[in-house]
Amino acid sequence: MANILSLKRRINSAKNVSKTTHVMQMIAASKLKKAQDAALSSRPYVEKLTQLSKTLSNKLEEEDIHDYMKTDSTAKSTLLIVLAPDKGLCGGLVSNLARELLQFDSHEKEVKYITVGKKIESLVSSLGKDISAAFPFGTRLPSFDFIYPIAALVNDYFLGKKVKNVKILSTVFSSLFMQTPRISTLLPIELPNDNVLPLKSDFTLFEPNSSYLLPFLLKHYLEMSIYQHLLESYVSEQAARMIAMQSATDNALEIASDLKLEYNKQRQEKITNEILDIGSASFAINYE
Amino acid sequence: MSLLLEIITPEKIVYKDEVDEVIIPTVNGEIAVLPHHVNLLSQIIPGELIIKKGEKTESIAITGGFLDVNKNGVSILADYAIKAGEIEVAKAKEAQERAERLMREKSTEKDFRIAEAELRKAILELRVATKHKRRLV
Numbered sequence: 445m446a447n448i449l450s451l452k453r454r455i456n457s458a459k460n461v462s463k464t465t466h467v468m469q470m471i472a473a474s475k476l477k478k479a480q481d482a483a484l485s486s487r488p489y490v491e492k493l494t495q496l497s498k499t500l501s502n503k504l505e506e507e508d509i510h511d512y513m514k515t516d517s518t519a520k521s522t523l524l525i526v527l528a529p530d531k532g533l534c535g536g537l538v539s540n541l542a543r544e545l546l547q548f549d550s551h552e553k554e555v556k557y558i559t560v561g562k563k564i565e566s567l568v569s570s571l572g573k574d575i576s577a578a579f580p581f582g583t584r585l586p587s588f589d590f591i592y593p594i595a596a597l598v599n600d601y602f603l604g605k606k607v608k609n610v611k612i613l614s615t616v617f618s619s620l621f622m623q624t625p626r627i628s629t630l631l632p633i634e635l636p637n638d639n640v641l642p643l644k645s646d647f648t649l650f651e652p653n654s655s656y657l658l659p660f661l662l663k664h665y666l667e668m669s670i671y672q673h674l675l676e677s678y679v680s681e682q683a684a685r686m687i688a689m690q691s692a693t694d695n696a697l698e699i700a701s702d703l704k705l706e707y708n709k710q711r712q713e714k715i716t717n718e719i720l721d722i723g724s725a726s727f728a729i730n731y732e
Numbered sequence: 733m734s735l736l737l738e739i740i741t742p743e744k745i746v747y748k749d750e751v752d753e754v755i756i757p758t759v760n761g762e763i764a765v766l767p768h769h770v771n772l773l774s775q776i777i778p779g780e781l782i783i784k785k786g787e788k789t790e791s792i793a794i795t796g797g798f799l800d801v802n803k804n805g806v807s808i809l810a811d812y813a814i815k816a817g818e819i820e821v822a823k824a825k826e827a828q829e830r831a832e833r834l835m836r837e838k839s840t841e842k843d844f845r846i847a848e849a850e851l852r853k854a855i856l857e858l859r860v861a862t863k864h865k866r867r868l869v
Contacts, residue, residue, distance in 0.1 A: 488740050489740045489742045
């Protein structure tokens, strides 16, 4: 009897779990849609911005190069920005990030960290590393304001020559089923070079002048690329969570159906036993 | 011969069409771009952007950004841009009031800056919207 009751309880809890995970899956799916739209709609802007920065920096003389592009810093350390979710329950996303981080840490000597997201913050601090700043990621689509404090810190470290370069570790969204952690370099800025030299006749006027414009443009480029990484991490997080929750729902339902089978078996056994009891009892009465 | 005008913000492409003339507020003052303009790269300051196409004129409120004129194509990268017809006056007024209140209350520098930027945007939207209405009447 007690066994049947406990089975029933287990069935119920498995069903409840499946409900919760199913809801989480739905939430992740709707967030994912929004985030994907945001990431897609900012793409033309970023492409244009890259193109502009390239045009401008191509036209510059050697001595006009902005500090953002200089590579001859004397500093030794690297600033690594890590973007990770605040919450778990998203499959192997966080552990993949952690593995990448540890690998990077093992062959770089001095690394300073800026962490975004509580999961990775606790990892880095438990390793006893040098955290310059820690931000929460939040559970909503990050707004553009979010990157200003990060950009300010990055400026402070790089332009203050405290670090030789700034790298960012984030998750790249390749498909719903594939999110891979990747480290890319933010500073010094390397504009993708397609080896097409601008024609001499392609005269362009700069107002007021190119050395005035470039800092603004590059600063904006930096902010936009941080934002782009942030968006992509968010998209990856939601996709990973959606898939993880889907398989969790499937597993919970499977457990529930297994338990249900066991429960039915025991119920039938109990009924059979009862019938046997009644049968043998009535037989005994008739015998007398 | 006409100009291909593109206005792009991080959120979306606000405007993409062939136009006859466009007047843009830049750091060096307002400039009008006509077809066959020389290639130009400049910075845009917050203000009103006016598009002329045939008989029609259209206003767009724009906060800072960059301007690129290239072979009869004008690309504008704006932080934020909205067509005058789409500005919701009530919402802009509300935003203005909220920003003003925040500026009075908040003490930290970051909050103050955000509120200030919001206020500028709201005032700009209101200015462009009222001008647009007057023209319609």
